[in-house]
Amino acid sequence: MSAKKKAQFDAKKTLEMIEDQFEMFQILNEEGEIVNQDAMPELTDEQLEELMTRMVYTRILDQRSISLNRQGRLGFYAPTAGQEASQIASHFALEKEDWILPGYRDVPQIIWHGLPLYQAFLFSRGHYHGNQVPEGLNVLAPQIIIGAQYIQNAGVALGLKKRGKKAVAVTYTGDGGSSQGDFYEGINFAGAFNAPAIFIVQNNQFAISTPREKQTAAKTIAQKGIAAGMPSVLVDGMDPLAVYAVTREARERALNGEGPTLIETMCYRYGPHTMAGDDPTRYRTNDMDTEWEKKDPLVRFRKYLEGKGLWNEEKETAVIERAKEEIKDAIKKADETPKQKVTDLMSNMYEEMPANLKEQFEIYKEKESK
Template identity: 85%
Template sequence: MGENIAKNFDPKQTLNEIEDKFQMFQILNEDGVIVNEEANPNLSDEELVELMTRMVYTRILDQRSISLNRQGRLGFYAPTAGQEASQLASHYALEKEDWILPGYRDVPQIVWHGLPLWKAFLFSRGHFVGNQMPEGLNVLPPQIIIGAQYVQAAGVALGLKKRGAKNVAITYTGDGGSSQGDFYEGINFAGAFKAPAIFIVQNNQFAISTPREVQTSAKTIAQKGIAAGIASVLVDGMDPLAVYVATKDARDRAINGEGPSLIETMCYRYGPHTMSGDDPTRYRTSDIDNEWAAKDPIVRFRKYLEGKGLWSEQKETEVIELAKEEIKAAIKQADETPKQKVTDLISNMYEELPRNLEEQFKIYVEKESR
């Protein structure tokens, strides 16, 4: 009996074998050189330039948003610099009819999906208009509750499957979000029903101030998808080509009825967790900052495109100036939006007022009319 157990019972070896299989998928290295030619998506020159344009534009949007926040002209804001490849290259693999269920750091994806920038600014301010999506835009408002979008994405994906739609629901969270119960419930539900969902974990190394290695004893977050029976991959999240390929592959399999996927993108946020008082210098060293600065997705992609003769300093300057102009116009439009009132909040909540609110509503109508 003991001999049979020794031959067939080695849980630790099974764990090690699974973990060892998760090697990071990369196409474009830190020097902007293709190191995995077979996996190169061979995007057209126009597509490569468009993806770079979106990344540069979003970096400027992040810089301006931080400045606006410090001026008191924005409310809640979670910086995105460093995660442009993870966010925008994954979005670039989607179709317009796909659904996005973002976390609070994932505003860039929904802006490029069609959310007007001025509404994104209003979302930051907590204005209800910022959560009113234009007709035909398949986006849910950014989720503030950590990980809750994973359960919602599983439900939306199942709905798409039941309708026979050839589309996917994609959602994002960070490495900290993978410690939430909703994360496990979402991937398990989607896996059980083979729902066309794409779950992305942007592993930016720190859940606020908690380093990734304290989040879980698992060697990778990607391996957690195996327990839910779904295809999972670990990707260089600073490599836009690798992120694009991984997401497109996940989408192709999902619409072909092969079920959901979990993608862990290894990346880094250069700024604080949010602008609400977080100080990353208290938990991150200059050494790790410098290490990841050398992996900057925009610098990497710039080198690659310049080598192909597709990008130049002049082109980048044009994108930067365009971004500044459009951001200025968007914040002006947000400023001109009527301030929300107490009566707006009540009216948006209730179609028919309960009796206990009727009197209060009349009081505020009178106050607001003065």
Template identity: 80%
Template sequence: MKPVLENVEKQFEMYQILNEDGKIVNKEDVPDLSDDELKELMKRMVYTRILDQRSIALNRQGRLGFYAPTAGQEASQLASQFALEKEDFILPGYRDVPQLIWQGLPLYQAFLFSRGHFHGNQMPEDLQALSPQIIIGAQYVQAAGVALGMKKRGKKNVAVTYTGDGGTSQGDFYEGINMAGAYNAPAIFFVQNNYFAISVPVELQTAAKTLAQKSVAAGIEGIQVDGMDPLAVYAVTKHARERAINGEGPMLIETLTYRYGPHTMAGDDPTRYRTEDLDNEWEKKDPIVRFRKYLEEKNLWSEEEENEVIEGAKEDIKKAIKKADEYPKQKVTDLIENMFEELPANLEEQMEEYKEKESK
């Protein structure tokens, strides 16, 4: 009889469809995506890479506030969102703004969110989502609650949430997956394992060989997937969604991925805790390069098409940052008004003081 841990490790071996060279290694599970859908997913990945580059530049210029780079995680983020329906509910972490944008958040509002403007946190009426969660792992508990609400209302939709490898060390992570499992709620929990929670490597976060196996304790399904493989991420998300809406319960998906930039633009220096050899190893797994090779082999993608997407992204970003610049500045009274439905006495006094200052 094999040791229990050895069996668990084998059970959670990484799932993959498209390898680093853009070759199919799992023909049976290739998702049923049309040529147009494959191209659309590629467009979104390229667009988001440009958005990341421009956002970093805008942050350095002082035109954006908080920003968490996303380059390297496009397959994990966008292929999972691509498998969702419009009425599914997204509960993102702070690095997951791209999913919100492609689900319907206007780009200028994403920029306002970065600046701390309240309008950046006001989701459009047709967008089922919360604003990005800054507290590590807190969205997991919220996702369990949203999913349970969907179940009680008889909705055929799912609640989808994301955290990083460091988020699995938080109590909210366990509480969220346990509650969803206990109530068989239609939730999909993503752990985007980019191997470093800021500067702490994943092997110091946990003794578990995979993060996917943490699903066992909650009695829910779990899987580890190549997070640089858009086809695998899409296929697994689609499977998890179908299970959930059919009453088969929640699922924990660990995507093995990598962030090419710093944790955030707030002074993090990844060269202090990541080696050049490690960076080079993951550069070879770039999800965009991999997917490009696959589409070119199918005669579905060209350099001209990619350049067109790049120029379109730059133009959209230019217009969006201009709109964000022109949006009415947030006032102190705006902040106070948005804190409470009914202001306590001390804030009522402050409100009057600031109204008088702002009127001058």
């Protein structure tokens, strides 16, 4: 038997060389200390305070939304605690003219972009008014189909490019969403057409109960963007300064005609996947929860701001009380919104109602009038 022919190339080495390039980008460590001064974004003291304000407000919104869901006053809800830096800091790097295509966990971003809070509550209830985006607000309704927003984001970004708009299209999904065919099609399309798009994968370690290590054999999700020909980065998703910096840079590249970027944010969701019966204690350990709680984005950013004399207990309490009051007013307004009717569903679905529904429409119209 002849000796095995020596390979003329080392494919495994090539893979390892690529994977080794993806070190996690960080600016602020778990103790609230700057560890990468050269990468510090240019944010004023007022902007730093505003970013913290939004993160604290969003944590309260999450707590109240969970409570409202348990009371039966909200419908579908996906908790966000733990992902504030990933969500809010990335949004903070955008401008009003940019488009946001959210997943179902990304309601906070579109609220801060301008969606009235009461409409976010109506979206959770399945009320059509929750999806009626106000004129001039550049967001799409949260996408329920896993990963579908990635294809849509590529299309919106290409549209912005063809119209000569100085804006970007940004979308989010989780680590589970990165396994969908839509994920690959979306980033490949955007890369091929050099579209001004930003694709963010919030790697919160579990797609419902499927752990990250069973999601893909790739060492990082970020490296998948290389195959689509786009710059890609792995960032500490619990570090608001790092998330802001990479998102802002991605936006600037896109506006300069340098195409899309894929960003993987390493983060953690403290709560269940959704409030629809998921029990995270069945697939996560107490040790894992404790380890990630030490990396809490609010805790580390609070330490940093307190060290600069920009934050204190009084300011945080004021934000908490404001959030509670505004949430109370918003849920009251949602409660006062006329209930959705079957005839509304039919009327909203069709410009010209099919003959087979016209008869049913009249039947329901009569019932609803009583």
